[in-house]
Structures are given as structure tokens and as C-alpha cells.
Amino acid sequence: MxxxxxxxxxxxxxxxxxxxxxxxxxxxxxxxxxxxxxxxxxxxxxxxxxxxxxxxxxxxxxxxxxxxxxxxxxxxxxxxxxxxxxxxxxxxxxxxxxxxxxxLLPKDLAERYETLQWVFFQMAAIGPIFGQLGFFHKFAGREYEDKRPRDRYANESKRLLGVLETRLAGRDWLMGSEYTIADIATLGWVRNLVGFYGAGELVEYDKLKRVPAWLERGLARPAVQRGLEIPKRP
The missing domain is CATH 3.40.30.10 (Glutaredoxin)
Structure with missing residues (x-):
């Protein structure tokens, strides 16, 4: 015990x-x-x-x-x-x-660091920027008459999605054929941006091809489906 x-x-x-x-x-x-x-x-x-x-x-x-x-x-x-x-x-x-x-983390040292750079990309950019867009588009920030803060984060979110779109060229996952912690770190934020935050139109999500296909592949995984509901909300 x-x-x-x-x-x-x-x-x-x-x-x-x-x-x-x-x-x-x-x-x-x-x-x-x-x-x-x-x-x-x-x-x-x-x-x-x-x-x-x-x-x-x-x-x-x-x-x-x-x-x-x-x-x-x-x-x-x-x-x-x-x-x-x-x-x-x-x-x-x-x-x-x-x-x-x-x-879910490559053993090859070079691939390991490459995976970690995409995890840190999510931590440093995707999460904070998407989160700020959510505030200014869905939460208290939407009451602000000045829309420049919202538009700033919308434009940066669109740029970051473009980085992912480029990265996924010829790849099923951020590291290629192997699903890793880089995908796990990022899936929930992209899902939230276009789902819960309802910011898909703002960031022109419909113009993307690879990111939506990647998100769909991720959300189809049974472990992802279970994890999205854990722990139970109060």
C-alpha cells in the first residue's frame, strides 16, 4: 500500500x-x-x-x-x-x-528532440494564443467595443494553424507516420478553437485541408474519445 x-x-x-x-x-x-x-x-x-x-x-x-x-x-x-x-x-x-x-516518444535522440519541439510549440504558442482568442471571442472579452485585441489573436491563430498545415504536408501526424505526444498536446486545442470557442470562421478553418483531416484522425482514436470525458465534469 x-x-x-x-x-x-x-x-x-x-x-x-x-x-x-x-x-x-x-x-x-x-x-x-x-x-x-x-x-x-x-x-x-x-x-x-x-x-x-x-x-x-x-x-x-x-x-x-x-x-x-x-x-x-x-x-x-x-x-x-x-x-x-x-x-x-x-x-x-x-x-x-x-x-x-x-x-509515444521516439527513442531515436534526434526524433525525440524533434517531437519535443512540437510539444513546446503547442505550449508556447498554440495554447496561449488560442486561449486568448477564446477569451476575446467567446467570454468576457466579446463585450469589448474595441475588436483589435480579438483580431490580433484571430490573425495569430490563423498563422499558427498555417504552421500546422504546412507541417502536416505528406504526414498523417506531426512526426510523420507515428502518433506521439506532440499530437496529444495539440489535438484538444484545435478541437476547442473550432468547437467550444466557435472561432472557425474567424481563423478561416474551412480553407485548411490537412489540419481538419489530422484532427478527425485524432478524434477517431478510442483513447482520445475516452480521454476527452475524463474526469467527469461536476
């Missing part, structure tokens, strides 16, 4: 299966990266719903795991050296899980 008592987060979200990886999240574009990854690799885990609408990420218990107050985060009772490991930041978690299981 794994002892997780040293981690305050288990006081608020008790582990029913302390021998399994504990996953704290919500099905947002960042959250589903990890749930999809966990479903793809088949690692036993226990999901915990974190209600961001009720500011649960700002509770002392959650902040003890992630001082930045964002989902997702994990607590692996079987971390390096057999010791528990707490980890936040979705990109870091993807890399950790890939290396822990030897899956």
Missing part, C-alpha cells in the same frame, strides 16, 4: 487506490492532454475532478501540489526510485509519462 499521507492534496481528494497514479484535472484543452495520454498508454490511474468554476485550484490543498493553481497535476506513487512524485504542467507530465512507459 502506497503512503501518500505526506501530500496535503489527498486530504481534500482522498485516494481510493493509492497504488495508482492520482490525476487531478478537468476536461479542458490542457487537462485532456493528460487524460488522453493515460488512456493511450494504459497506465492505471485514479482521476479526481477539480472544479475550476468553484476555484478549487486555489485551495491550499491543490496549491500544495501546483503553486501556480492550474490543472492538470499528477501524483505518482511510483515515481523515480520508487518514491512518490508530484508533477504539474501538462507538457512536463506528457514527457514524464512517455519516458516512464517508453511510449
Amino acid at each position: 502506497s503512503d501518500l499521507s505526506a501530500f496535503p492534496i489527498v486530504l481534500r481528494w482522498p485516494a481510493q487506490h493509492p497504488d495508482r497514479l492520482q490525476f487531478y484535472s478537468l476536461p479542458t484543452p490542457n487537462g485532456v492532454k493528460v487524460s488522453i495520454m493515460l488512456e493511450e498508454i494504459g497506465l492505471p490511474y485514479e482521476p479526481h475532478t477539480i472544479n475550476i468554476g468553484q476555484n478549487e485550484t486555489w485551495t491550499p490543498e491543490f496549491l500544495s501540489l501546483n503553486p501556480n493553481g492550474k490543472i492538470p497535476a499528477i501524483l505518482d506513487p511510483d515515481g523515480p526510485g520508487g518514491k512518490p512524485l508530484a508533477l504539474f504542467e501538462s507538457g512536463a507530465i506528457l514527457v514524464y509519462l512517455a519516458e516512464k512507459t517508453g511510449k
Whole structure:
């Protein structure tokens, strides 16, 4: 039986299966990266719903795991050296899980770094820019009379989609024939942009060919379909 008592987060979200990886999240574009990854690799885990609408990420218990107050985060009772490991930041978690299981990250060193550059591209560009467009198009920002901020992020989002469109020329996945954590990192954000944010027309998504086909291939994967619903929304 794994002892997780040293981690305050288990006081608020008790582990029913302390021998399994504990996953704290919500099905947002960042959250589903990890749930999809966990479903793809088949690692036993226990999901915990974190209600961001009720500011649960700002509770002392959650902040003890992630001082930045964002989902997702994990607590692996079987971390390096057999010791528990707490980890936040979705990109870091993807890399950790890939290396822990030897899956979805190329073993060839050059290909490994090439994959990581596309993961970091998502983290540094796709996520922040698409997220800002969502704010200015769907949420409070839509009330702003000045549409220049929205248009700035719409134009940059369109440019970033163009980068993906070019990358996918002659490729099924971002790394070619192999599906990797680079695809997992990016799928949820593109899906959210044209779905939940409803920004497809703004970014001229219908003019793209390869990105929509790539997204369709990704969403057809059973593990992706399951991961998009984990953990259950409150």
C-alpha cells in the first residue's frame, strides 16, 4: 500500500487506490492532454475532478501540489526510485509519462528532440494564443467595443494553424507516420478553437485541408474519445 499521507492534496481528494497514479484535472484543452495520454498508454490511474468554476485550484490543498493553481497535476506513487512524485504542467507530465512507459516518444535522440519541439510549440504558442482568442471571442472579452485585441489573436491563430498545415504536408501526424505526444498536446486545442470557442470562421478553418483531416484522425482514436470525458465534469 502506497503512503501518500505526506501530500496535503489527498486530504481534500482522498485516494481510493493509492497504488495508482492520482490525476487531478478537468476536461479542458490542457487537462485532456493528460487524460488522453493515460488512456493511450494504459497506465492505471485514479482521476479526481477539480472544479475550476468553484476555484478549487486555489485551495491550499491543490496549491500544495501546483503553486501556480492550474490543472492538470499528477501524483505518482511510483515515481523515480520508487518514491512518490508530484508533477504539474501538462507538457512536463506528457514527457514524464512517455519516458516512464517508453511510449509515444521516439527513442531515436534526434526524433525525440524533434517531437519535443512540437510539444513546446503547442505550449508556447498554440495554447496561449488560442486561449486568448477564446477569451476575446467567446467570454468576457466579446463585450469589448474595441475588436483589435480579438483580431490580433484571430490573425495569430490563423498563422499558427498555417504552421500546422504546412507541417502536416505528406504526414498523417506531426512526426510523420507515428502518433506521439506532440499530437496529444495539440489535438484538444484545435478541437476547442473550432468547437467550444466557435472561432472557425474567424481563423478561416474551412480553407485548411490537412489540419481538419489530422484532427478527425485524432478524434477517431478510442483513447482520445475516452480521454476527452475524463474526469467527469461536476
